[in-house]
Amino acid sequence: MDRNAKFIAALKRLQGVAPIQVWPATVKSIQGTNCTVDILNTDLIDVDEVNLRADDEATEGVLIVPRVGSLVYVGAVENAVDNLFVCQVSEVDRVEVKIGNSLVTIDKDQVKAVRDKCELTLSDKATLKQDQTTIELSSGKVKINNSATSLKSVLDDLTSLLQNFTVTCAAPGSPSAPFPATITQVTQLSTKINQLLS
Structure with a gap:
């Protein structure tokens, strides 16, 4: 048979x-x-x-x-x-589809996957979230931020710092040193970078 x-x-x-x-x-x-x-x-x-x-x-x-x-x-x-x-x-x-603590939902507008504290959403943009941190891809651009700052803000500060960087020249041939205000800006920028990036 x-x-x-x-x-x-x-x-x-x-x-x-x-x-x-x-x-x-x-x-x-x-x-x-x-x-x-x-x-x-x-x-x-x-x-x-x-x-x-x-x-x-x-x-x-x-x-x-x-x-x-x-x-x-x-x-x-x-x-x-x-x-x-x-x-x-x-x-x-x-x-x-739900398996354990993972859930994937698909409808005509979006795909959403959630596991523990991580969430991925795909629609007209892609968004990845974990706690207070978000990465978003939209219209050919990337947005990265958390509750303290954003990558754009950090890079804007860096651009401003470089545009306005000033040093003190004591005398010809002597070592130069950044102005105290410039040192403060560099320290603030370093703090922001550490708040956002690991």
Whole structure:
């Protein structure tokens, strides 16, 4: 017996044990991990509490949220109408994958991944956050900042310092020294750099 024939025979044996009926349906609304559907070619309309995943109580796993108005296939475990579930979707509004303390959410506008204190968001820009520190890529530019300062501010201070750098010349041939105000600016710049960069 070839592989396909074995598979079909095994399915036929299961049908007597735990039959599952499947019907096409249209999604009417979404309620958390459930949806309301109209089962096509029947008088079953506004059928609610159709499960979007195997266990409503689960804190981990994959959640595929179908688009309202789209076609889905709805199954009934042991033909019980109070035990319906979505087994296949045609259009998706959102997908969530949660494993441990990692969560990835994908919808039409963005992809977001969160793990512990780190968060990555991809939309029309890319943003990486950890606590008070943020790195953002947008419109061909990079923005790096934390609660104390930003890389732009540090580089602006450096540019200003270099433009206004002054030294004291005691006499020709004598060593030169920066003005005290210049030393203060260099010290402040060093402090800012240490607040932002490791």
